[in-house]
Amino acid sequence: MTRPHTLLLAATLLSLAACNDAAPSTADAGSLAATITDAAAATDVVTPADAALAPDDVPAPERFSYVPMGCTHRVSAPVGSTSNFRDDRSTFGAAPDPHDVHVNWPADPSSTIAFLWRTDPGTRATVVQYGLSPTALDQTAVGSVGTAGLMGNQVTAHEVHVCGLRPDTTYHYRVGGEGHWSAVQRFKTGPAPGRTDYDVRFVVAGDSRDDVSRWRQLQERAMGGMNPPDFEIFTGDAVLVGFLQGQWQSWFEGARSAMSTVPFVMVHGNHEGLSVNYLMQFAQPQSGVSSQDELYFSLDYGPVHLVVLNDTPLRSDYEGDVLGTQLAWLRADLARARANRARVPFIIATHHKPAFASSSHSDEIDTQAVRRGWAPVYDEFGVDLVLNGHEHDFELSKEVDGQGREVSGRRGTRYVVTGGAGASLTTLGAGALQPWGAHFESAHHIVEVHATMTRLELTPRRLDGTVIEAGRISLTPRAP
Numbered sequence: 148m149t150r151p152h153t154l155l156l157a158a159t160l161l162s163l164a165a166c167n168d169a170a171p172s173t174a175d176a177g178s179l180a181a182t183i184t185d186a187a188a189a190t191d192v193v194t195p196a197d198a199a200l201a202p203d204d205v206p207a208p209e210r211f212s213y214v215p216m217g218c219t220h221r222v223s224a225p226v227g228s229t230s231n232f233r234d235d236r237s238t239f240g241a242a243p244d245p246h247d248v249h250v251n252w253p254a255d256p257s258s259t260i261a262f263l264w265r266t267d268p269g270t271r272a273t274v275v276q277y278g279l280s281p282t283a284l285d286q287t288a289v290g291s292v293g294t295a296g297l298m299g300n301q302v303t304a305h306e307v308h309v310c311g312l313r314p315d316t317t318y319h320y321r322v323g324g325e326g327h328w329s330a331v332q333r334f335k336t337g338p339a340p341g342r343t344d345y346d347v348r349f350v351v352a353g354d355s356r357d358d359v360s361r362w363r364q365l366q367e368r369a370m371g372g373m374n375p376p377d378f379e380i381f382t383g384d385a386v387l388v389g390f391l392q393g394q395w396q397s398w399f400e401g402a403r404s405a406m407s408t409v410p411f412v413m414v415h416g417n418h419e420g421l422s423v424n425y426l427m428q429f430a431q432p433q434s435g436v437s438s439q440d441e442l443y444f445s446l447d448y449g450p451v452h453l454v455v456l457n458d459t460p461l462r463s464d465y466e467g468d469v470l471g472t473q474l475a476w477l478r479a480d481l482a483r484a485r486a487n488r489a490r491v492p493f494i495i496a497t498h499h500k501p502a503f504a505s506s507s508h509s510d511e512i513d514t515q516a517v518r519r520g521w522a523p524v525y526d527e528f529g530v531d532l533v534l535n536g537h538e539h540d541f542e543l544s545k546e547v548d549g550q551g552r553e554v555s556g557r558r559g560t561r562y563v564v565t566g567g568a569g570a571s572l573t574t575l576g577a578g579a580l581q582p583w584g585a586h587f588e589s590a591h592h593i594v595e596v597h598a599t600m601t602r603l604e605l606t607p608r609r610l611d612g613t614v615i616e617a618g619r620i621s622l623t624p625r626a627p
Contacts, residue, residue, distance in 0.1 A: 218310035225426035228293035240269020247399035249406035256337030261430035272324030314339035353382030353536030358569030382536030383416025383499035481528035492624035501535035523549030536566035
């Protein structure tokens, strides 16, 4: 078998090449070099990159997979996950207490939730107790656990999926196992499909990378208001190097105020690099294409249809993936969403790299592929808002068509770049806005979105809480 560290390094370098400012700090570079050296003997570690880059005559490894009790969707461990176990309630290792507890949506947000956490490799107990009261956790579910990652950067991730929950209901829960429970936390399910009297509030952030302090401050601000968000969208590049587990642990620590109660919708960025550490620690809807599971999908939440895409494909395969498999899937999904506008009036798409921005990456090959392939489809099907990261700033486009030309009368799409969650800030690429640009600000920030059946409002806030007034927008539904 090809040694995985070589392939993983190649895949990581390809993904980081999309960033001009991608050079790690001295400490990060040393850690990266040590990781690759240590991995030389780790021939039992397989990564998604291995599966993609293996010769055609080598069969893909069989994946650990199952359907959780009471659910209709399937859970499939990433390629490279080892020591996978299910339904264990009582096996504990040296450090069994749960860390980095968080929740995601693996399917319909109104009735489904996934609980995830991290322990030592010897702990197999994967139990969740939950209920309608913090003092009456009268229901129990069990799940699966697996370990993956390069030597010295392995993660043991636990995952429990629960289905059949009541819509618009607050549940309380704890995870772990007898004698080793987490604190009791809570989450709320989404509104029932078709409900028309629901206010949705969510926040959007991206590109925290290697500044955990700013990331923590933004999360505390997002959760500290009178109306905490229903969920959060993260537009990619959570860490600098996706397979360094220590960076993920710092990122989770920074998000602690939000993650155990607010579901995160994760967008894959080029700095995640399709690393198995990223894939192990989040649970999202599966596309049915094994190499892209949990990387592109859609879901409805109240008046919002949300489309999540992956613009950093395996092997940098823009023609076959971004402009092939995903484009075909996107057209079919948006056709259904457009037909359903009377019930779900706003269509929002999110992915890492912006089609229309004014900063340093606006003319690069991968950005041009997104602009050429996806922007005309957004225009054709009437996508209202596109949320991106990649550029470390805040940007708002004019209302534009699929070619970036300004239009009016709710006939176009607004593009928002929100990549100011911690990474070093960027400046205008040519010293001036591109023709499609309406506003640019080099500022650390987070974006708040409020949606009802009659209006969608977007408000960007700087790290100090002040509003970027020129970045505010208010949209009404398009005609069905």
